[in-house]
Amino acid sequence: MKVSYYPGCTLKDKTTNLDDSTKAAAEALDIDMVELPEWTCCGATHPLTEEKIINLVPQIRILSNVRTEGNDSVTTTCAFCYNTLKRANKAVIDDPIKRQRMNAFLKDDKRIPEYDKETVYDFKEYNGETKVVHFLEILRDTIGFETLSNRVTKKLEGLKVAPYYGCQLLRPPEEVDLDDPENPSILEDFLRSLGCEVVNFPFKSECCGSYLSLSAPDAATRASHTILRSALKNGAEAVTLSCPLCYYNMDKRQDNILKLYADFSTVPVFFFTQLLALALGVDESVMGWNKHHIDPTPLLKEKGFLS
Amino acid sequence: MRAVISTRQVRSEFVARVQDLSGQDLLGCYQCGKCSAGCPMTEEMDIIPSQVIRLSQLGQEEDVLNCKTIWLCATCYQCGTRCPKGIDFSKIAEALRYLGMGKEKEVCGPNHIPTEIIAEAPQQALVSTFRKQGL
CATH class of the missing domain: 1.10.1060 (Fumarate Reductase Iron-sulfur Protein; Chain B, domain 2)
Structure with missing residues (x-):
């Protein structure tokens, strides 16, 4: 399948391990995934008031550029990017006034002539044609978890992993529509196809504190602790997720958790694409284990997945 | 109250x-x-x-x-x-x-976030926080 790839800002700096492992896994699975040649920030949060129409422009520009590249769908692994792109697209499809105003902005888009003399900017109205798919959706709907399971070269047998969804992947369900918002199963099915043992725990879709970790760090520490403690109590040896911000709250924040909760024991956190790349036997240089705050390599060595 | x-x-x-x-x-x-x-x-x-x-x-x-x-x-x-x-x-x-x-009122603008957190925080968190402040 041919699909455009939108990595998003965090993947190019703080979590290059998510970017690298996604690209390597896609290559191993023969997905024709090409990064958009030009992209901007997606805006990170969907505009929540009716007046903030300008905050929809970056998403719509990205989606319109996907079409310019000749593709009809775009994929991303960051839960925030997925949420904003998908919701902005739905806003344009559902609301004729927003659609009209977005197109008025796109029409004014011009390449900067000093840098780009040759390109003639050809305006084409955007009416929500681009499909936004999370990388997990490609694995589930295009490849299929059964096929994936057959393509795995190194089964991660005996690794007990707690799947963590967080908020942006699932909610609001009528706009995001990836899985059931209260009882999702896509990460569980994914983990089983890699051979992992799935750890069920009640806080898999509870918020980790999100970007409150900047303005109210203690609230994020408490929220992350609630989630990790529950995962550990249910027997998890590791946690997996897809959002770079959840990763920051769950991985880096374990230092703060240890200061507040003495009985807490640390647990490694993986991006789902790292486990995927590991199971597909991809070269280890893409994993970026050194980027992790809680080093996952001792666990992987103990299980025999790393030498 | x-x-x-x-x-x-x-x-x-x-x-x-x-x-x-x-x-x-x-x-x-x-x-x-x-x-x-x-x-x-x-x-x-x-x-x-x-x-x-x-x-x-x-x-x-x-x-x-x-x-x-x-x-x-x-x-x-x-x-x-x-x-x-x-x-x-x-x-x-x-x-x-x-x-x-x-x-x-500035509750979560750049001046309210400790510099060490700004250095290590993911970009998406910074953008979201400043958007919340209306920046």
Whole structure:
């Protein structure tokens, strides 16, 4: 399948391990995934008031550029990017006034002539044609978890992993529509196809504190602790997720958790694409284990997945 | 909490403004409390989300614009997902932050975030936080 790839800002700096492992896994699975040649920030949060129409422009520009590249769908692994792109697209499809105003902005888009003399900017109205798919959706709907399971070269047998969804992947369900918002199963099915043992725990879709970790760090520490403690109590040896911000709250924040909760024991956190790349036997240089705050390599060595 | 409720406040422009900005049926809320029950941040809040809605319905502008609650919303959308009336509290909180902004209040702007956190935080968190402040 041919699909455009939108990595998003965090993947190019703080979590290059998510970017690298996604690209390597896609290559191993023969997905024709090409990064958009030009992209901007997606805006990170969907505009929540009716007046903030300008905050929809970056998403719509990205989606319109996907079409310019000749593709009809775009994929991303960051839960925030997925949420904003998908919701902005739905806003344009559902609301004729927003659609009209977005197109008025796109029409004014011009390449900067000093840098780009040759390109003639050809305006084409955007009416929500681009499909936004999370990388997990490609694995589930295009490849299929059964096929994936057959393509795995190194089964991660005996690794007990707690799947963590967080908020942006699932909610609001009528706009995001990836899985059931209260009882999702896509990460569980994914983990089983890699051979992992799935750890069920009640806080898999509870918020980790999100970007409150900047303005109210203690609230994020408490929220992350609630989630990790529950995962550990249910027997998890590791946690997996897809959002770079959840990763920051769950991985880096374990230092703060240890200061507040003495009985807490640390647990490694993986991006789902790292486990995927590991199971597909991809070269280890893409994993970026050194980027992790809680080093996952001792666990992987103990299980025999790393030498 | 002692509150003076007058018809002037209940019928004030404030109630209509919150409804317009948020696009939510503020007066449709019948106080079941599901939003507060599911909210992961109530522990840190001074008043809970359903109370913010009730006070807004009654035009208690001062109380809701000055509460901590609207700044502690992490926009996880748990409240709106579970609301039987389809009201998204995160949108009401955003409308209230927006209405209070003229008061030059900076709760989560660049000056309020410790520099060591700015250095290590993911970019998406910085963008989201500054957007919350209306930057």
